[in-house]
Structures are given as structure tokens and as C-alpha cells.
Amino acid sequence: xxxxxxxxxxxxxxxxxxxxxxxxxxxxxxxxxxxxxxxxxxxxxxxxxxxxxxxxxxxxxxxxxxxxxxxxxxxxxxxxxxxxxxxxxxxxxxxxxxxxxxxxxxxxxxxxxxxxxxxxxxxxxxxxxxxxxxxxxxxxxxxxxxxxxxxxxxxxxxxxxxxxxxxxxxxxxxxxxxxxxxxxxxxxxxxxxxxxxxxxxxxxxxxxxxxxxxxxxxxxxxxxxxxxxxxxxxxxxxxxxxxxxxxxx
Ligand code: PEP
Numbered sequence: 001x002x003x004x005x006x007x008x009x010x011x012x013x014x015x016x017x018x019x020x021x022x023x024x025x026x027x028x029x030x031x032x033x034x035x036x037x038x039x040x041x042x043x044x045x046x047x048x049x050x051x052x053x054x055x056x057x058x059x060x061x062x063x064x065x066x067x068x069x070x071x072x073x074x075x076x077x078x079x080x081x082x083x084x085x086x087x088x089x090x091x092x093x094x095x096x097x098x099x100x101x102x103x104x105x106x107x108x109x110x111x112x113x114x115x116x117x118x119x120x121x122x123x124x125x126x127x128x129x130x131x132x133x134x135x136x137x138x139x140x141x142x143x144x145x146x147x148x149x150x151x152x153x154x155x156x157x158x159x160x161x162x163x164x165x166x167x168x169x170x171x172x173x174x175x176x177x178x179x180x181x182x183x184x185x186x187x188x189x190x191x192x193x194x195x196x197x198x199x200x201x202x203x204x205x206x207x208x209x210x211x212x213x214x215x216x217x218x219x220x221x222x223x224x225x226x227x228x229x230x231x232x233x234x235x236x237x238x239x240x241x242x243x244x245x246x247x248x249x
Contacts, residue, residue: 005205007159019048028240037058039090045081064117092111092144108150112150122160138181146193155197168207179206187204204225210228212241212242
């Protein structure tokens with residue numbers, strides 16, 4: 001059985017004052033009925049990890065360089081993420097694929113580096129609106145899955161986040177039928193590649209405009225094990241409502 005996971009991606013948002021949101025989340029959910037993860041900007045990772053302590057909220061980064069160290073100005077490695085208290089690394093977010101030209105091969109190398117450094121890789125995939133309109137969604141998802149996920153993963157080291165690019169930050173979400181179709185497809189492909197046990201144990205997150213108002217219907221989909229949440233993860237009240245919907249699902 002895949003673990004339920006509510007993951008927050010703060011993107012390029014947050015300063016010292018934002019850490020109070022963590023305190024509010026911990027106070028509201030001292031023992032949540034699902035795994036909770038916050039991926040703040042790199043500047044806050046250590047402070048947030050210290051604040052979270054050994055409590056129920058895990059922390060992680062929004063990226064991870066493919067190399068362990070070296071002359072890569074502005075980047076951070078898996079070892080640094082671990083050192084700052086993180087245990088997860090998001091890789092292949094569509095904003096990084098677009099803003100930084102990250103290909104499936106780069107994403108795969110980053111996921112590999114995250115795993116080698118003892119982190120759990122959250123690999124993001126998803127189609128653009130033009131790809132969906134052209135009927136290419138499942139082909140694209142199949143290609144991204146094959147190209148972005150390294151060999152040797154398990155349900156303990158890999159999370160896959162399906163994030164339609166056109167749903168991120170737009171307030172638009174796919175229909176429940178569309179989410180179901182893609183998540184069933186991802187599950188099938190993972191089982192085909194990694195076997196029934198591993199394929200069934202990988203948490204599949206839906207991401208893209210998840211809010212308290214739509215979380216319950218999304219979490220009712222069979223192969224949705226949680227969400228990767230951007231905007232709504234910045235406020236403890238909104239993210240708390242999403243955590244609550246997931247723990248009840
Ligand atoms: C994201 O960036 O991963 C995301 C899902 O953003 P939002 O929830 O704001 O659409």
C-alpha cells in the first residue's frame with residue numbers, strides 16, 4: 001500500500017516570518033493520519049527543519065543537483081539537503097523543466113543523485129495544455145516516466161507527482177475522470193517496470209490548484225495517494241484543511 005502524503009512546495013516564497021506557519025501546522029496536527037512534507041526555498045530549509053524537529057512534518061528541497069559537489073554556482077547537492085535536515089527532494093517540477101531547460105535525462109540524473117544521497121525523490125511529470133488538446137497526454141506521461149525515473153527505486157525512495165502544467169497556479173483542475181485515467185496509467189507503468197510490489201507502494205500525488213474546496217474529491221480517486229500543493233501550502237489554515245481531507249480519505 002502506498003503511503004498517503006500531503007506535500008507543500010513553497011516555491012520562491014517565504015522568509016523567517018513564514019516559519020510561524022510550521023508551528024501552526026504542528027499544533028494543529030501533532031499526529032496526522034498521513035505523511036506531511038514541506039519543501040521551502042533553500043534559504044529556509046535548515047531553519048524549517050530545526051523547527052519541525054523530530055515531529056510529524058518532514059522537510060525537503062525543491063531541486064537537487066546531479067553532482068555531489070563542485071563548481072556549480074547557485075546549486076545545492078543531496079548531501080547539503082540532508083545536512084540542512086531535509087529528507088526529500090522534488091525533481092523535474094515543470095517550472096524547472098521550463099525555466100532551466102531540464103530534460104527527462106537531467107531529471108533522472110537528479111533523482112539518482114537524490115537517492116544516492118539518501119533522500120526520497122519526488123519526480124514531477126505532466127502535460128502542457130497543448131499536449132492535452134492534441135491527445136498526447138498518456139504518450140507524454142509514459143515518456144516522462146520512462147525517462148525521468150532511475151532504476152532501483154522502491155516505494156520508500158520514490159514519489160511520483162502528476163502535475164498538469166496548465167493546472168499549476170491557474171485555479172483550473174482536470175476532471176476527476178482525467179485524473180483517474182492518468183493516475184491509473186502511471187500505476188500500471190510503474191508495476192510493469194518495477195514489479196507489482198514496488199509499483200503498488202510508490203505514492204502517486206496529484207498536483208495543480210489543489211485547495212481545501214477540491215481536495216476531498218481528488219483524494220477519493222483510487223490511485224491518488226496525496227497531493228503536491230503550491231499556493232495553498234503557504235498558509236497553515238489552507239494546508240491544514242488539505243491534510244485533514246487526506247487523512248479522512
Ligand atoms: C506546484 O507548483 O507544484 C503546484 C501544484 O502549485 P499550485 O498548487 O499553486 O497549483
